[in-house]
Amino acid sequence: MSYIKSDKEIELMREACKITGNALMVAKKNIRIGMSTLELDNIVRDYIHSCGAKCSFKNYNGYPGNICISINEEVVHGIPKRDKIIKDGDIVSVDVGAYINGYHGDACRTLAVGNVSKEDLRLIDVTKQSFFEGLKTIKDGSFVGDISNAVQTYVESNGFSIVRELEGHGVGRNLHEYPSVPNFGKAGGGAKLYKNMTIAIEPMVNKKSHKVWMLEDDWTIVTQDGARSAHYENSVLVTETGVEILTLGDEEKEEYGTGSGSKID
Secondary structure, eight states, X not given: OTTBOOHHHHHHHHHHHHHHHHHHHHHHHHOOTTOBHHHHHHHHHHHHXXXXXXXXXXXXXXXXXXXXXXXXXXXXXXOOOTTOBOOTTOEEEEEEEEEETTEEEEEEXXXXXXXXXXXXXXXXXXXXXXXXXHHTTOSTTXXXXXXXXXXXXXXXXXXXEEOSSOOEEEOSSSSSEEEEEOSSOOTTOSOBOOTTBEEEEOOEEESSOOOEEEOTTSSXXXXXXXXXXXXXXXXXXXXXXXXXXXXXXXXXXXXXXXXXXXXXX
């Protein structure tokens, strides 16, 4: 089963994931009111290139940007543009992929810019925590559906809705691999998880309706009702007794643990 990585493959993948996580920290440090999303895209691109890596998303199925930057009602795949300006009170989802040594890392954070409302901050926090609720279910022999159910249950119990048309995925030599990782569903269903599988878990949470649609650019997904959306993602490694987060930035590791990632058993 090629989607189960060898120990050597995991070590190679760690570098891509480390660059990905630190690229998000670069975005967090540099994002500001009045800058264009293209400017932020260029800053993150330059950091990834300085690490000897490539931007995973550039030209992926024709995608024109280096990273995805989605603002407010944009759920995912927002294309960086010179005339798209970040404003006070925006929530901005920055989705990054880095490719090096033949492997990809993939992760996202939603960043609050300036004076963001308490409800929007709660949306960001619930989205992030739903990821960690899903993580609690993972170990060798558990099921993708256990993650899906935990994410959905937490999000809906907090009064928000989970996007259903988009999902997480395996990640490794390819940006998208087996298995699919939906953010809703029944526990005990879906693919079985095994030690040394690497997957990207990425809840996308809408403030109101879960329904989305695609804009005419054939990339940007937005909420149908115009309500705001948040996104949180990490590439993770399934271990015998739990899971390790691979795409934490160096600063984030202080919050979750030390070492190359954060182990949760």
